[in-house]
Amino acid sequence: MATTENIELEEPNADASLFVKEGYDEPITEDNVPEGIRTDAYLEFAGRHHFDREEDPVFQQTGNDLHTGTGFHTSILSLERGIASMDELVDQFTYALQDGGGEMINPNTLFAADFYRYGSTTTDLVRKVRHDLVEAGYEYPGLEKVQESVEESIELAQDPERHTAWASDLDLSRDEGDVILFAAGPMTTVEEPEIPQASAKVLKAAGVDVGILSDPLPIDLEAYEVGYEEEYKKFAKTNVEKLKETGVENVVVCDSHSWLGFQRDYKRMFGDLPFEVTYITDYIADLIDAGDLELTEKVDRTVAYHDSSGLNALSYVWESPREVLEEIPGLTFEDRDHVTRWGCDCGYGTSNFRALHPDLSRDIGEERLLEAEDLGVDDLVVACSYAKNQFDWVKEERSSRIETPFIADLVIEALGGN
Incomplete structure (x- = not known):
């Protein structure tokens, strides 16, 4: 195990939490599912909607309901009722990209978030369960x-x-x-x-x-x-x-x-x-809006933009990449609404899904490149180093004519290459 003895580190407050909902800082065990998590699990199960399947790249590949937000929450409810055991969660909870798309389209978020300030937080649940499994000594593939x-x-x-x-x-x-x-x-x-x-x-x-x-x-x-x-x-x-x-x-x-x-x-x-x-x-x-960057050189290409999950569904950065691309002279931008991009993912995931399921990760990445090919574009522009690396990795084994430039590189071209 790596040590940090050569790094001078600050001590965070003892109550520093990665979660906003009650119960997520208590350990999940065979005998105890904290009340807040139990409530989340029941609300997901009771919804009976399965909308998240439509926006889940993993489900689109595996067809397994266990690999959806509804499936993850239902398994926790099963654990609480004594129907499932901790070791049965081990493999299942590796099948989560943690991309946020399913959370956005979830009725608990769509219909309750604005007024009741309550929404689905599948990403938090997956992080929590994986953490508790490792802390309890369980190991999972990858x-x-x-x-x-x-x-x-x-x-x-x-x-x-x-x-x-x-x-x-x-x-x-x-x-x-x-x-x-x-x-x-x-x-x-x-x-x-x-x-x-x-x-x-x-x-x-x-x-x-x-x-x-x-x-x-x-x-x-x-x-x-x-x-x-x-x-x-x-x-x-x-x-x-x-x-x-x-x-x-x-x-x-x-x-x-x-x-x-x-x-x-x-x-x-x-x-x-x-x-x-x-x-x-x-x-x-x-x-660009302030006039501090003058984009004068034409960039003669047709492009689409890849909405990285960590930017779009999880943190709402979707307008500015489109604004930048629309300002580049000569560029033909084939845009797609960011809402329909909630289910898009390069396949890397926000917690190294690629290391857990490399073949599935590659399939998801290839699907995204094929979608770009169907649009007839030259490039699928990215705004993230992880997406850039993932698509290049996919193309090592899966042929694709699509190039995946970083958005700032196109800006540099429009500035004259300096």
Whole structure:
């Protein structure tokens, strides 16, 4: 198990919670399903709607009701009634992308959220159950691979020079600037360094003094689920304190997992953050609107946009990518309504679904590329390093003519390539 002894970490408050509903901080056991979770499970079961199947990429591939939000909640109700056992949950709960689409179309959300402030939170339930299974000593297929990916992140965090090597030729400020561009973790800084590089270049082209943290800590959403809850919370508290110490008012994020960490987990644990957090597409759209970026060069391509689940269904970033693409001269943008994109997913998932079910993950990714081909576009534009990496991984074994450029790269082309 990876250690953090070489990293100076802040201690979060003992009551720092990743959940908003009652009962989710109590352990689920054979003999006890906390009341709040039991209520959630009953409301899902009583709905008898199955709407979430239509928006669930996993169900569309497996056809198994157990792999839906309704299925997950019903199994918890079965556990509470003594019909099911903990070991029967082990395999089932690996079949969740945690993409949020099923939650959005769920009647408990559609018809009760605005007035009663109650909605479906399947993603929270899946995270909770996986965490409790691991804490109770259960192992599930792919667990070791997910743990290895978290350990890789922890090891990278202990090597700040390698962690920030992507920025070595960009002349970026350290721990200061107009904004801090937050890039952390192996996926964004090592596997897909072109993502933060392109993001920084666009910001600099607008005259923004871009800074980065000298020693950022990764935001691995799956860490909580696989035995690294303490490390995840300490990394979170330390990131917040480091960013606060820089004195910047705005932190810009360029991958959907870190964004979801800030917008969901960090705010749940620490309340209002002492700085604004903005997604890269929102920031670029604002720069264009303010006249700070002049897109003058034609980009002669036909494109569609991929709504990453961590941006669209889970955190509502859907307008700005479309606004940016519509401002690029020469670009033909074949748009699809973001609501119908709730069921879209690249197949990576928000907690490394790819490590749990690689073949199924690849099938889901291929389905998304085939959909883009059917639209007759040249490119499926992405706004996240995880989606970029996933589609490239899918194309290694499944042929596709579709290219998947990062949205900032198209902006750079429209700026003249500088």
